[in-house]
Amino acid sequence: MTDQSISLQPVAHVVGGRIEPTDDYWGGTRSIIRIDSALFDSESTKGLDEFSHLEVVFHFHLTDKTDLHLGARRARDNPEWPEVGTFGHRNMRRLNWLGVSRCRLLEVDGLDLLVEDLDAVDGTPVLDIKPWFAEFGARGAVHQPSWPTEMLGNYFAPHH
Template sequence: MPAETFELETIAHVVGGRIEPTDDYWGGTRSIIRIDNPRFTPEATVGLDDFSHLEVVFRFHLTDPTDLNLGARRPRDNPDWPPVGTFGHRNMRRINWLGVSRCRLIKVDGLDLHVEELDAVDGTPVLDIKPWFTEFGPHGEVRQAAWSTEMLGNYFANPRQD
């Protein structure tokens, strides 16, 4: 099957929050998803404030194009964890550099969506924003690799807590 190429348009950018991507401690991180104006009007966000969470598709814009890894590698290069193929990771070393995050919607202010725990940094291009519907969550038993549970133990920890 031949590879297909298509263009995507950025619909928003992340403003504020972190300036560098890091592996852990995204808990409590607040930022704004600023939807492009004048292409969109505040009508584009009507009803969004009825939802507690968003699903955001974004581009890992700070990724080094030479750092792609389409094969298997150890998560976070940790020798204690097994090699995992590119589709067994959720990191930025992907061919299309797409990230997906679920974050808490704090408030809607026109075209500014105030969010918490969006693991994207200041300036990140946003490709899509969807409200989170509980019914689209996993159905049935959920399982994951033991290394991923260990690796993500501090991912949403709040570094400001004593």
């Protein structure tokens, strides 16, 4: 392995929606992914409105960088759940502070993408936007331990 670093430039930012990251109740949250007009024009979103969902790669910009935890720990510090290594979690405590979310695409208005259920907050730098292709869904049988199902029971429940 090399010590090569990678420099990334946001292609968009999240506008509106939630202002604070929380563990649950992202369901129904609407926001806009505003694509950078200095880099892109409306040709960049041509045909995107034919898709129902997007995958969005973003930077956890509000995370306390001293909260990095690369070893094993319990999700949400719940003593009922097993210790799991950093690659067994999907949270923000990651070396590159990257998040990946699948959300509903409701409308394309030029460089503004109105989305629902994006679990990124207002001001979040978006690093990439990809249409969701059903063919990229899981292939073969899917299995996971029980703790993610317990933990995420209210993740996409409607916001109070």
